[in-house]
Amino acid sequence: MRNKKPVFFIVLFIALIMAYCAIFIGAPDMRFGIDIRGGVDATYEPVGLDRKATPKELESARTIIETRLDAKNILDRDVIIDKDNGCIIVRFPWKAEETDFDPQKAMTELGETAQLTFRDDEGNILVTGSNVVNSEPGRYPSNGGNVLKAGQYVVSLTFDEKGNQLFSDATAKLIGKNINIYMDDTLIQTAMVSTHITGGEAIIDGMENYEVAKSLSDKINSGSLPFSMTTKNHSTISPSLGKGALNVMVYAGIIAFCIICVLLIFYYRLPGFVACISLMIQIAGQILA
Helix, strand or coil: CCCCHHHHHHHHHHHHHHHHHHHHHHCCCCCCCHHHHCEEEEEEEEECCCCCCCHHHHHHHHHHHHHHHHHCCCCCCEEEEECCCCEEEEEEECCCCCCCCCHHHHHHHHHCCCCEEEECCCCCEEEEHHHEEEEEEEECCCCCCCCCCCCCEEEEEEECHHHHHHHHHHHHHCCCCEEEEEECCEEEEEEECCCCCCCCEEEEEEECCHHHHHHHHHHHHHCCCCCEEEEEEEEEECHHHHHHHHHHHHHHHHHHHHHHHHHHHHHHCHHHHHHHHHHHHHHHHHHHC
16 A cells, blocks of 8 residues: 555645745735725716716716726726616725825716817917817728828827817927827827828827727717716725724634634544645635636
């Protein structure tokens, strides 16, 4: 009969290594929701609109909120459109190590009307988002006069009468220079003026793919929304409350694990000890996953 002790100790060693990695590597990097980290859960609805917002308008409003969350470096968030009720649900956690975060101010800023502007390199505003009639992603037309760009992904812009005049005057002066597009104070795109643009239509080329073009187009369209968003209802969870709940759950898990191991070893002796090792490996694997 072969000696199985080496296999047993190898498995035990692997279990201990996994437990160490789970405690000191996996657990600190574990992603917690707002119920643990604390955060904000808010529902936004349009203000100043005498009709139900269209799906396209809600999509543009979501783009505004996500852009503002990006500017605040809040990347771990959920922004969900509720088309049936014409509202947007936003959930985001507290910033790590932040003690002076004002959730009410943050929710108000997220719902404000977007300020989309086209500026030169000196920061002078040339055209605003209210002058943009529409923006769409697409491909550079084959009859666009540049065979090298034909088929490339672009974003097309259509301006109203006032925007046409302003944009025409701006491009006449900025040939060979940049026009920068800002959402509030966040730069979202820079494009170089290659020619004097008239006729109220323009094309932004250099898009990597359709997704990039659509993202920019949505941001530009959001700058011409006729409404702002306000919080219909919201709830906040403080970081201290979430941390307290986490500590209780951790202690409860440790106590439960110890009780299970004691009972297994008491009733089954060595097979029970082996079962405890298996349970440790399973728990460590879930934490590291």
